Amino acid sequence: MEIxxxxxxxxxxxxxxxxxxxxxRKAALSVPRSDKLRAGLLFDLLRRPVWIAGIGAVVAAAGCQAVALATGPxxxxxxxxxxxxxxxxxxxxVLLQGQMSRLGWVAVTAVVAGLAVALFAASPAGNRTQVPMDRWIPSVAVCAAAIVVLLVAALRRPEGRARAACFGLATAVSYALTAALMKTSMHTLDDGGLTAFLTAxxxxxxxxxxxxxLFLLENAMQAGPLVASQPAITLGDAGVSLALGVTLYAEYVRSGWWLLPQMLGVALIVAGVFALSRMPLARAVTSDERPAAIGAEAP
Known part of the structure; x- marks a missing residue:
């Protein structure tokens, strides 16, 4: 029950x-296209309750993630x-009056089922609250180096799948390291109070x-097709977080024959994420481009 x-x-x-x-996205679609500066666009969005609600959801997500990391592996x-x-x-x-094809629902089911199978088979455990510096230094150094290498690789490529995938992977590493650092910060806040939190x-x-x-995510979305960037972000974040959980927090997963259902679960997740990333609805939700028709997806 602790989990x-x-x-x-x-x-x-x-x-x-x-x-x-x-x-x-719904708020952005309600703002007329124009040559306004970004400041003007922001003022337009601030007058839309749906955009304010979106910001509230972002704050709620950050709070939920902080609690989750403070209490679990x-x-x-x-x-x-x-x-x-x-x-x-x-x-x-529902909110954008989009249409999910049958293949889309199959892909959603595949992701959910794959995640359930993978986590059940892996049965992650361990919840160290503090990490010694001799673990932090190499982990942060490797992640920072990976981000720089991926960023350089992305900038050397023209717009397209390779550029988007590199930016996506750099985003994933940043997300995973952010979560790892946040976990220790939340434990510091719980143990030492606000002063300890602000001095950590x-x-x-x-x-x-x-x-x-956030900066890399924006570039990943603009660098190429969603089918290249989104799987790199989604799967990369999970993979790097798993590695950081094991190396930093001494968490562990089951091995041996349990690797087989874990691989099956991961395969379902990968297939589902790639399928969802190809959907017009996914591009309509995550892209900066204004679609001709949100609900134009074939059944």
Whole structure:
């Protein structure tokens, strides 16, 4: 039962992030296209309650994620965020009057079932509250180096799948490291109070890498097709978080023959995420482009 609390809050964070994406997209679609500066666009959005609601959902997602990381293993909490894309598309079918094809519903089912199978087979455990510096230094260094390498690789490529995938992977590493740093910060806040939280280097670390993740995400969305960037972000975040959970927080997963159902679960997730990323509805929800018709997807 101890794992139920972080799971519920992680699911709440995934749902809130998905809702925020759809609400902000709905607000953006209500703003007329123009040559306004971004400041003008922001003022237009601020007058729309749906956009304010989207910001509220973002705040709620951050709070839920913080509680989930403070109470549960990184290897449990972060993989649950693969549900963001399926949840966003399901919400979009209602709020944006989109249409989910039969293949889309099969893909959503595949992601949910694959995640359930993988987590059950892996049975992640362990919840260390503090990490020694001799673990932090190499982990942060490797992640930062990976982000730089992926960023350089992306900038050397023209717009397209390769550029989008590199930006997407860099975003995923940033998200995973942000979550790892946030976990320690939340434990510091719980143990030492606000003063300890504000003086912990991890607090400023997760703020820095969190900001980097948002910047890289925007570039990933603009660099190429969603089918290249979204799987890299979704699957990369889960994979890197798993590695950080094991190396930093001494969490562990089952091995041996349990690897077979784990691989099956991962295969279902990968297939489902790629299928969902190809859907017109997914592009309508996550792209900056204004679609001709949100509900134009074939049944």
């Amino acid at each position: 139920l609390l972080p799971v519920m809050f992680a699911l709440g964070a995934a749902f809130s992030n998905a809702l925020a994406t759809v609400l902000q 990184l290897t449990v909490v972060q993989p649950l965020f693969v549900l963001e894309l399926p949840l966003a598309l399901v919400i979009a079918t 280097w991890q607090t400023y670390g997760f703020a820095l890498f969190g900001a980097a993740a």
